[in-house]
Amino acid sequence: MKALVLAGGSGTRLRPLTHTSAKQLVPVANKPVLYYGLESLAAAGITEVGVIVGATGAEIRAAVGDGSRFGLSVTYIPQEAPLGLAHAVLIARDFLGEDDFVMFLGDNFIVGGITEVTEAFRTGRPDSQILVTKVPDPSAFGVVELDEDGRVRALEEKPRFPKSDLALVGVFFFTPVVHRAVRAIEPSPRGELEITDALQWLVDEGHEVRSQPVTGYWKDTGNANDMLDVNRTVLDTLAPRVEGLVDTESELTGNVVVEPGARIVGSRIVGPAIIGAGATVVGSRIGPYTSIAADCRIEDSDVEYSIVLQGARVCGVRPVHSSLIGREATVGPAATAPGAHRLIVGDHSRVQICA
Structure with missing residues (x-):
């Protein structure tokens, strides 16, 4: 079994930090978020890892190297633009071969790792196994709709009017049948090959797609509030x-x-x-x-x-x-008139001052 780790993307929600640094390398408890994911893969017994990189590829390579520090063997796979999660699977075809694999979003954080869910996939070996969790605003995520028996019925990427409160967590397990799915789908209106569309293709074609709820702590560390929350969680340990x-x-x-x-x-x-x-x-x-x-x-x-x-x-x-x-x-303090504020603030910054 292999892993495909996504470490591209521009990190627009974490600007200005991500103007000069990959979002996956922003640290929590003084360790990059990406490292936690790589460590969880090694703990689950997965050693062959393909890392999808984009514009920040040089920085990711410098931080991760050949993966040996994590007990991994890392292969880097360039993606010319963030064209969707299914596109990442498409361009990783040669690396993945005919092996089962887990796709892990490099800016996601799961307390306790993925060892248990990996073993569940290895044991049951459905065509795909997805992780889901209830969220207050599902419109910001891929949304999963289950039938009355708990089977996956439908999926939709960032819907305006979500049909459920179940969001996709950034960890997906696949058998090689997914390669047919990513070749069969078309780009979405936002120009990306969506993994939700590939999963929907599997469902429509009668393939087994299982869902498993995440009962522990999970965060997509895409914005400042989530970074601070993850930092709090890790520091507690x-x-x-x-x-x-x-x-x-x-x-x-x-x-x-x-x-x-x-x-x-x-x-x-x-x-x-x-x-x-x-x-x-x-x-x-x-x-x-x-x-x-x-x-x-x-x-x-x-x-x-x-x-x-x-x-x-x-x-x-x-x-x-x-x-x-x-x-x-x-x-530091402003050396100006009392009560005044002096700011030199870059693009996409946010400053909140008690007036």
């Missing part, structure tokens, strides 16, 4: 560990990870939180559910429920809450 320097004037409360080379000086860290390698925290409070990446500097500030990416500086700002701060960004 961390065991405390201190490998950096914490001076006697500082206090660590709860589950706090201080990575090698980090320095905590005259500060209070309230876990769960992680302070990355080489980061410096001086005269500050780091609140719960916060990830400070490597080489950051936090000084005279209060940061809580936030993700601060590598090399960023937050100095003289209280409080910072529910924020994503990008690589090498600088956040």
